[in-house]
Amino acid sequence: MLRKPALLLTIAAGILVPTGLSAAPDPAAKPLKDGATREARSNTSQESPLVSTEWLEKNLDARNLRIVEVSVEPGVFERGHIPGAQNVVWHTDLVETVSRDIAGPDKFTALARRLGIDGDTTVVLYGDNNNWFAAWGAWVLAQYGLVDNVKLLDGGRKKWEAEKRPLDTRNAEVAPSTFTAQAPSPKLRARFADVLAVAKRERDEQILDIRSPDEFSGKVIAPAGIQELAIRAGHIPGSVNIPWSKAVNPDGTLKSKEELKALYAAAGIDGSKPIITSCRIGERSSHSWFVLSRILGYDARNYDGSWTEYGNAVGVPVVNLAGTVWGGK
Amino acid sequence: MRAAPSGEALPLPTRSVSAPGAGRALPVRATLAAAIAVGLAAAAWRLSGEPGGARFALSLVFGALFGFVLQRSRFCFYCQWRDYLVGSDPRGMLGILAALAAGVAGYAVVLGAWMPDPSGTRLPPDAHIGPVGPVLILAGLSFGAGMAISGSCISAHLYRLGEGSPTAPFALLGTGLGFVLGFVSWNPLYLASLSEAPVLWLPRHLGYGLSLALSLALLAALAWPLLRRLPAPEAPTRVDPLRAVFVLRWPVWLGGLAVGALGTLAYLRVGPLGVTAEIGGRARQAAGALGLLPDRLEGLDTFRGCATAVRDALLTPNGLFIGGLVLAAFAAALIADQFRPALPTRGQVVRGLTGGVLLGWGAMTGLGCSVGTLLSGIMAGAVSGWVFGFAMFAGAAAMLWFGRRTGLLA
Numbered sequence: 001m002l003r004k005p006a007l008l009l010t011i012a013a014g015i016l017v018p019t020g021l022s023a024a025p026d027p028a029a030k031p032l033k034d035g036a037t038r039e040a041r042s043n044t045s046q047e048s049p050l051v052s053t054e055w056l057e058k059n060l061d062a063r064n065l066r067i068v069e070v071s072v073e074p075g076v077f078e079r080g081h082i083p084g085a086q087n088v089v090w091h092t093d094l095v096e097t098v099s100r101d102i103a104g105p106d107k108f109t110a111l112a113r114r115l116g117i118d119g120d121t122t123v124v125l126y127g128d129n130n131n132w133f134a135a136w137g138a139w140v141l142a143q144y145g146l147v148d149n150v151k152l153l154d155g156g157r158k159k160w161e162a163e164k165r166p167l168d169t170r171n172a173e174v175a176p177s178t179f180t181a182q183a184p185s186p187k188l189r190a191r192f193a194d195v196l197a198v199a200k201r202e203r204d205e206q207i208l209d210i211r212s213p214d215e216f217s218g219k220v221i222a223p224a225g226i227q228e229l230a231i232r233a234g235h236i237p238g239s240v241n242i243p244w245s246k247a248v249n250p251d252g253t254l255k256s257k258e259e260l261k262a263l264y265a266a267a268g269i270d271g272s273k274p275i276i277t278s279c280r281i282g283e284r285s286s287h288s289w290f291v292l293s294r295i296l297g298y299d300a301r302n303y304d305g306s307w308t309e310y311g312n313a314v315g316v317p318v319v320n321l322a323g324t325v326w327g328g329k
Numbered sequence: 330m331r332a333a334p335s336g337e338a339l340p341l342p343t344r345s346v347s348a349p350g351a352g353r354a355l356p357v358r359a360t361l362a363a364a365i366a367v368g369l370a371a372a373a374w375r376l377s378g379e380p381g382g383a384r385f386a387l388s389l390v391f392g393a394l395f396g397f398v399l400q401r402s403r404f405c406f407y408c409q410w411r412d413y414l415v416g417s418d419p420r421g422m423l424g425i426l427a428a429l430a431a432g433v434a435g436y437a438v439v440l441g442a443w444m445p446d447p448s449g450t451r452l453p454p455d456a457h458i459g460p461v462g463p464v465l466i467l468a469g470l471s472f473g474a475g476m477a478i479s480g481s482c483i484s485a486h487l488y489r490l491g492e493g494s495p496t497a498p499f500a501l502l503g504t505g506l507g508f509v510l511g512f513v514s515w516n517p518l519y520l521a522s523l524s525e526a527p528v529l530w531l532p533r534h535l536g537y538g539l540s541l542a543l544s545l546a547l548l549a550a551l552a553w554p555l556l557r558r559l560p561a562p563e564a565p566t567r568v569d570p571l572r573a574v575f576v577l578r579w580p581v582w583l584g585g586l587a588v589g590a591l592g593t594l595a596y597l598r599v600g601p602l603g604v605t606a607e608i609g610g611r612a613r614q615a616a617g618a619l620g621l622l623p624d625r626l627e628g629l630d631t632f633r634g635c636a637t638a639v640r641d642a643l644l645t646p647n648g649l650f651i652g653g654l655v656l657a658a659f660a661a662a663l664i665a666d667q668f669r670p671a672l673p674t675r676g677q678v679v680r681g682l683t684g685g686v687l688l689g690w691g692a693m694t695g696l697g698c699s700v701g702t703l704l705s706g707i708m709a710g711a712v713s714g715w716v717f718g719f720a721m722f723a724g725a726a727a728m729l730w731f732g733r734r735t736g737l738l739a
Contacts, residue, residue, distance in 0.1 A: 075454035078443040171445060
């Protein structure tokens with residue numbers, strides 16, 4: 001009775017299984033081109049703030065390397081991460097959870113020791129969402145003096161996965177470090193008073209607002225689905241709008257140094273004046289901070305208070321191009 | 330254990346003569362089933378080729394496997410409970426316990442790797458570990474009563490949709506309405522109770538080893554009285570293996586072991602098993618569009634469980650999971666000649682809708698159903714899974730007793 005359907009299913013399975021397998025090329029079988037090798041070599045230089053996926057895969061076992069994933073979506077790290085990577089949860093590990101602040105020295109010391117990070121350890125950060133929170137991580141690490149030894153994986157998780165490079169679900173075991181954090185440096189962080197001084201033209205600095213054009217113009221207060229809002233819509237006077245995503249190629253990698261220079265120069269940001277990056281909570285803007293500060297070498301600070309602080313402040317000047325009242329018309 | 334003969338204790342609807350597929354020759358049904366299987370495989374293959382599509386493809390495959398297992402073993406929480414209460418047959422309930430035992434062990438292996446130290450303040454990623462309090466008990470009771478009235482839980486209605494059940498569409502519609510009622514009642518419940526209800530995760534307090542031992546001991550204690558009431562084993566008969574897989578009903582314990590394994594694998598690769606995230610998300614989207622929802626659902630999106638985040642994407646992992654479940658159950662029912670569509674009677678419509686509303690309200694306020702909160706919760710070591718489970722079975726028993734006494738339920 002059942003021979004025929006069983007045969008049909010077997011044939012169907014027989015057809016599908018091999019095609020399914022051939023759809024996933026074996027990454028190990030793909031020989032690296034000469035160009036890729038050269039790029040990998042150049043990446044090892046201490047100057048570059050980026051490492052390529054090729055370089056990282058070749059150096060996974062390097063002794064003085066710590067790979068750290070900072071992703072937004074829960075469970076992403078656990079279900080498969082770059083072999084040897086450790087997990088950092090941005091909204092509990094990198095911040096204070098009661099007051100609104102970056103992780104204090106004690107908390108950061110404990111985190112760095114757990115991750116086995118010292119002043120001379122090479123740290124490669126990566127994450128989902130185009131490295132948003134990995135860049136936030138780089139900004140927090142930089143305030144604790146971990147600057148030149150901290151790199152971003154160019155293209156982040158997205159590129160690593162797209163290239164079908166290996167993932168691992170096991171936990172890395174690293175020897176704890178003896179790092180001790182001092183008070184965070186104030187040089188990379190803009191505070192409300194700094195931004196207000198620029199808004200009132202008391203200080204000659206530039207503000208780069210990297211939110212979407214609709215947030216910048218005041219048409220909306222925040223992206224759809226966001227609960228943490230401001231009471232007013234619009235932007236800080238004197239700021240220019242270049243959404244963070246313009247700095248990124250479709251494959252997730254950052255654009256070339258020349259392209260980035262031209263992108264910001266078109267809006268009048270050429271590094272001649274100090275720059276403050278800003279967004280809604282200071283997290284997407286740390287992506288642009290990384291580009292300006294680490295790639296282009298400009299004097300840039302990130303304003304993590306951003307619109308949720310400024311747009312809620314009383315008595316400060318605001319520009320609202322859309323003319324919204326309480327977020328509506 | 331033996332393979333139960335086909336059609337044993339199956340509450341199948343009366344056979345409809347005009348029903349397409351019913352009674353048709355095997356080659357027609359098998360060809361249709363094979364076409365569905367090929368279609369599902371092709372869809373999974375297509376999804377897996379798109380950037381970031383591996384999760385979608387896996388969700389579809391896990392959904393299809395889950396649907397196949399549910400249909401083949403008739404893994405239905407209410408039917409097993411009713412078989413025990415009314416028919417004194419404990420085999421189905423033992424199957425549910427087998428699913429939990431296999432899943433508890435599987436989850437312990439995964440969780441131990443993901444979070445070597447469970448003692449901190451963190452919970453394992455997206456495991457269904459919910460708040461434990463009076464609302465959870467109410468949710469379980471409501472869900473159980475809804476099962477008794479509508480004839481099964483949400484996951485079983487889904488696989489029965491694939492069998493052409495006349496009740497299932499109304500039960501699922503009722504579930505959507507129940508979700509909306511849940512959203513409307515959420516804020517007062519959250520402020521009065523849920524915000525202060527503890528989120529209890531056994532491994533945090535006991536470690537993985539003790540937590541596993543305690544869960545297995547509890548399951549064994551529940552199994553003990555059931556094992557003593559097993560019917561006398563029948564003489565083994567030789568069965569054609571293909572017939573055993575595709576036509577005869579699987580013994581429930583076998584389905585249970587498969588569910589436990591699937592639960593573990595799904596958690597490892599995609600997320601805990603659950604069937605209400607999509608229903609709840611779509612209900613929330615629709616109710617929001619109609620202006621029926623409060624502006625803010627306090628704290629809802631911070632809880633674990635079958636997340637009901639508003640859906641704006643066409644494809645979601647849970648949506649694909651449900652789609653795979655229903656289609657695979659349909660294919661499995663076709664081969665086994667258990668696809669019996671029928672026109673619904675008025676009683677089926679009323680029971681489906683009212684039971685469905687109770688199912689939906691319970692699944693919304695309980696942050697999941699018999700799959701998401703009970704199965705996936707207990708497997709993860711969540712106290713909420715146990716509490717919901719006990720309340721659910723109690724609610725079903727009470728409603729069954731009441732229904733039979735008043736003559737409203739069979």
